[in-house]
Amino acid sequence: MRSCPACGTANGESDDFCGNCGSYLGWSSEPVRPGRAREPEPVPEPEPESPPKPESVLEPAREPGGNPAAGSEPESVPEPAPEPAVNPAVNPAVNPAAEAEAQAPEAAPDPGPPARPEAPARPEQPPEADPADEPIGAVRPGKPVARRPVVRPVAADEAPDGPPCPACGTPNLPGRKFCRRCAAPLRVREQPAALPWWRTMWPFRRRVRGGSGRALRRTLLVLAVAGLVLAGFLFFPLGRYVFEDVRDKLGGTAEISPTGVTASAAAPGHPASAAIDGLTNKYWGAPALGASLTCSFGTPFRLVGIVVHTGVSKEPQEFRRGARPTRADLLVTTEDGKVHRKTVTFNDKPGKQTVRMGISDVRSVELVLREAAGQGEGRPVAVGEVEFFRRT
Template sequence: MRSCPACGTANGESDDFCGNCGAYLGWSSEPVRRGRTPEPEPEVEPAPEVEPAPEPEVGPEPAPEPARTAEPGPAPEPRAKPAAGTDTRVPEASPAPPPARPSAPPAPPVPSVPPVRPAPAPVRPGVPASATASAPGNASDADEPVGAVRPARPVARRPVVRPVAADEAPDGPPCPACGTPNLAGRKFCRRCAAPLQVREQPAALPWWRTVWPFRRRVRGGSGRALRRTLLVLAVAALVLAGFLFFPLGRYAFEDVRDKLGGTAEISPTGVSASAAAPGHPGSAAIDGLTNKYWGAPALGASLTCSFGTPFRLVGVVVHTGVSKEPQEFRRGARPTRADLLVTTKDGKVHKKAVTFNDKPGKQTVRMGISDVRSVELVLREATGQGAGRPIAVGEVEFFRRT
């Protein structure tokens, strides 16, 4: 079996993906081979230690015999320790016959050598000690010289073959992506990791439910009526606000267009004056010449200009005085304040007070009125008046939005 590295779920040896979480099993450890189970390595027994041969012990000196003297001989060589069960007693040496020598002074006593214990028999590698102890009469093994012994090597035991139950053949539904059969409890395919439990697709919404905010799916009794009521109230509030603020919004929109768009001069189709000085009629104010002017005999006189087609009035330019030359400008009377009365096609009149600077040249008045049909200029204040000095208005120009 192969364990998933992500969730730890057991999977088959031939599975490539986890059946619980769909993780790829190729990054996990190698699968265990079928029919063979790894065995733990055996413990290595340490090599037996060889005890060194004990040194011979020196006992007390025996008393010498007075009648005979013994010649010193070579010390006996130590013998190997016999195996267990053998007789460890040392046979007594027979006394040598006394030599035919003349009597001599007694020799110094010679120390006798005590019996030496034999060294333990060496243990051969690979042969248990019981085998050596069980053969006490084998003299060839005891006399064989012992060489150097190598340390034991760890030898791994051969694996034991155990029968393993074969995996059950998956008989579940096939994968919708690759068609591989899977077990019934799996959530993902063992070959391609595709989800096996496919959710049912919801029914298509009608077209009106695809528009926000109707495209939201809600459960029954989850506040749908309240949301619809709030939506209706919001729409009604927007309609009311648009109705109340429509003039202000329209004015702001048109004002932006006036500032961003171009302008062009428009000539009136008719002009009339309420009063005029001799030789200075009202038509002189719209002839395009600044050396001719309309002369008003007194304050309160008005000049009315009419237009055949309604238009968007964006500005009015007024030239005051009898001339543009500074010396001639000071000789005549000139207006300093006036009222502009603009009438639209629906009969509504827009009034705007205008103040003029007492200097020659044009003076611009910005306007922003749609559907203009006529403009009336009424003089309210003037300077430089005197006998035989009418109030001079040199030229009046009108501009529309293009």
Template structure:
């Protein structure tokens, strides 16, 4: 079975990837197969084809030629040999006899060859014997070259240089291990329970679940998730969250009035205003011919006359409203020539009463000049407004303190 080259874990024969580390097993399987392969069977010995005998081609019969002089000498030498004398002579070539064709050795039975059998060559002709008759010498002639011998075709012989495939060697195969286990979540291949990676696609068989996405507030300090050596940090986070919650509650209680005022001021800037007329007007003291009702009649050439400093005028309203601001006109006229004929208030005490009885007091300084002067208030649920003269300019015998007009504006 293949062994993983990375971690050394043994795997099944059909596994493509390691079950422990997920490494590919194809390369290790090829190397192991080459290293541990059984030796192949010895190649079948094929007997070499018998050496083909030279084909005895038909030799043309030469014409009788005059025998050379050497033949006479050879005859003489033979005669002398019979008598016992051994004359000196040159060796002469003797005619060679044709060798008889040898019978080829027996061969093992082989499958028939589709090559057609060659025809049996004709029997070789016996060469002529040299003649011993004396002949006249003839001029030397160059002998013609003999044709090259050809090997006879053997119908059973194996063609030279033809490869012979070795016989296959049958080896017992190991029984494949049954893969009974959970299927791969990616390709569905069954795997053994102890495997960590799929044997086909190397996908992890025990994938870890993705952590759920944290809410936005958990990504902000100090609530974001952190790994601590001493613990998970949940106790610290809960303590900090509790402290922050208590601080918010305390701040809300302490800052609620200021927050409410700030919110109302923003609305005063964003929304429009409209004039509102008082339902009733009264004064603590008046000068004859100049009652308190002349302070809210909408005319700036009439006025409420206060006999002395400390006198006051009161304006009452039917329904509570948000008093954004009020506009005050001092003097008996807007004309500068007539403005200084009477005394003018320069400091007024403003008292605003809400529907629950709460009183807001404010000192209002005024300029000693004709024209409107705006006073910012921003008080809600107003039901009554009281103005008291604290300081005046141009006072004297026979002079009244003139307050020509007071305008009130509410938020719409």
């Protein structure tokens, strides 16, 4: 078993991560078998070097065959008198071995038969120096010794019958919290179910918890819907007007021609039909103020605007010579018989005068002249052209 270095939980030998805290087990110490302690490994100690032993007795001379010469006996060499110790490291120029070789007598050449060789003189060995007097140098570290292999019994491979890891698929025991191979958490939180589309929009995108005032919210929602229905019933005309007005501004317009036109009075040569013929050089002439021009339509429509051309002509000189209306009343009759009255004021200059309207299901429009400019004897009040526009 392997103990976790973080929490101390016992894990299997083949586990790489702790099953309790998910720590990596590779940084922990070697696993220890219960009932068997690890034996400390001995560290070899370096053997001390033995000082060289001085040779006091010379070996007898040997013949070429390797046996000592006959009649020869070992001769004892008297020990030399002790001399003061010389440290080669301090004075490298002084070498006792070289000095002994220089003092040895040279052998003279003998022309006769070869004589028995004499034993060479041994160089004098310097006395051992005191270790305390030697300088302190570098010390080589001990040679590392390879650890002896330890034979451990092989345990049976763990084959848990638990749930597989969601990351690598390795089976784990039921009590583990982390995978024994990749340390992935085994207890994955369940993802909440996706919200419906209407819950993703404000103010419904807040997640509702069980028993958190659901009945109260439903009651408030029913009351809000009931209030909207009541407000729509009470303010229906105003709401419809706003709705239609928005449609008038966003939609297009097209001109519509009346199916019939009548006038309460007309000057000679200036009939009522001249006001809807599409020409501005002809006009309807009202002999006096209070005269009216009525245009009727075969199909109800949404009236969004009226354009009125006042005066006898668009030319400034001709415009000033005739009488022209400056104020009039518009009476719009719808299909249900309701009459909408609107007073309009015209500018005293040539060109078209635009009147904005917004009435549905229009059947007829009546123009009643109330004030005029440039009136004189024999000058009728001139209305050059009247155009009607509907919503498309």
